[in-house]
Amino acid sequence: MLRSVADYPMAGYHQGIHQPGKFHLMTFADSEREGHDRHVPHRHDFFELVWLRTGSGRVCCDLEGYSFHANSLLILSPGQVHAWRFTSETQGQIVGFSPEFLAVNSEHPGLLAKMPFLYPEHLDPILYLDTREGERIDGLFAQLNDLAQVPAPGRDDVVRGFLLVLLSYMRQLYAHREQLAPRPRHENELLVQRFRLALEEHLPRVVEVGEFAELLNVSRTHLNNGLRRFTGRSASELIHERMLLEAKRRLLHSSLTIAEIAYELQFQDPSYFGRFFRKYTGVTPGEYRGTAQHEALAS
Template sequence: MRLFSYIYFPGWPGTRRPAFGARTISGAYLPMTHHIPTYEIPQPSWAQAVDFQIYPFKSQAALEEGLSAMPIKTDIPHRHNFFEIFVFFQGKGMHMIDFQTYPVASPSIHFISPGQVHLLSSQLPFHGYVLAFSQQLWDHKRSGDRALSHLPFFSPFCQQPFIDLTAENQAYIERVLQNIRIDQLQAHPSSREITRSYLKALLLYCERLYEQQSPDSGRDEDRSVALAAHYQSLIEQHFILQHQVKFYADALHISPDHLNRVCKQVLGQKAGELLLNRILLEAKRLLLYSAMTQKEIAYHLHFKDPSYFCRIFKRKNGCSPLSFRQQMQEKYHR
């Protein structure tokens, strides 16, 4: 049996007030299920497994020949196991990504990494495209290309997951996307490799714009920075099951002390703090976006003792998990 409650975001279109007793957060009522929905790249019925898709926004889908709109609902909290690029040429709205809300101003591009919880709400209809692609597409014949997590907007440490576009930037992006669309419709055996080349050009162009708009984000190929990024990547893969720094140090073929020094130097935090913060971020996501109890969350995150989970959550956040859930509801309720 599935249990539902609702989150309410005031002023967000397309939502209604819930029945008595529903949960309220920041204005729009959204269904809370027992787990946060996690999506894979939608697969067309007529093709084998694909690792790249391009979709127009629903408001313009009827005008796009040969392309259907994104089948995943983006206006409820969800996450996915692929990378996503939102290209906004027109429209206005809000994009909520892991407890941070970013205004959507056009033209602009927003970036989402696998595992991030987000939702998108429009105030004026969006026109543009959503690109969905897998890690496997990027890694295919990568031969020296940097990992996606080394791009500043896909970095685990990114504080600004978007770039604004000038008219000149928009024209360049539109040409690249037009070429991708044409190639996708042809479905030639070479399409995957051509699409990957266009995607690489798009991402490198976006990286240039990002560094122009965020001068302090400059690229640093220092080994310590690369090691810290690799550690963060391993955390993303294993944090639910592996809570000990030694596991990650062994995977990186270094000592825990060395890993601590690198993380402190590059990120200002010890390796254990980074790992714990990632675990507790997941706990916060589940407290806010799911109906799981604190005991269920503790076991889901592989804490053997739920009371220990509550103590460590309170030590890091200054309140218990249930108090955090209540505070978030009260903070955004109007």
């Protein structure tokens, strides 16, 4: 059954550093909490950077599975369902942070909105590092851990600064992997960034294009035109795409009935949810659940 961060007690945080609503920092081993089974699919309402210095296994992120080994770096986003399987002892570090801690919101997306790996769509959430890259990440985590241990004025700023360095370095690593050439800034890029962050913040409570336009303080026409010029898709298409991902998450990782999932995603009628799902996938929610769960068990 799918679990959320609220299902777990916070007792394990005393072994690291935990600033509620801001950030936490701990070793991978210390992150084990009482009653927390990493093999059970679960999700958080914060970001986590997981530095896997040693070990091996497999991690499920939403609808895909990824093998990991020594010198792997994983980014987990709010709402992203994940579960772990280990084939050897794993050591490393975890730093988690709330979107608010780095002022990640639809009004002021800032630097983080330029980092597509934070809300992965076409990029894998895991980076496999060579020895030099791994040493650099290990050094950054070591410095972050040392400086964050000092409960002095300015600690939050120190942690925030190191997080930005880590994330900026990851941005470079992803660019290198994808061989992305620098491109000029598009006039609609900021609007697209703000819209994507608004989707993460407000879906499924907000599902109407007009409501998102109001949140972003633009007209519905301006929002649709800007999104189409930059992504080739309308606001409605992007909302449906994100709703479909959330539906697949629940079908694969939860024991909720199809009707319960429909109501959670603000569909007034489960039959309409079924038609919506089939329109975009070619199968019913029940057919998708059966096939996806069978494939997950076989992997």
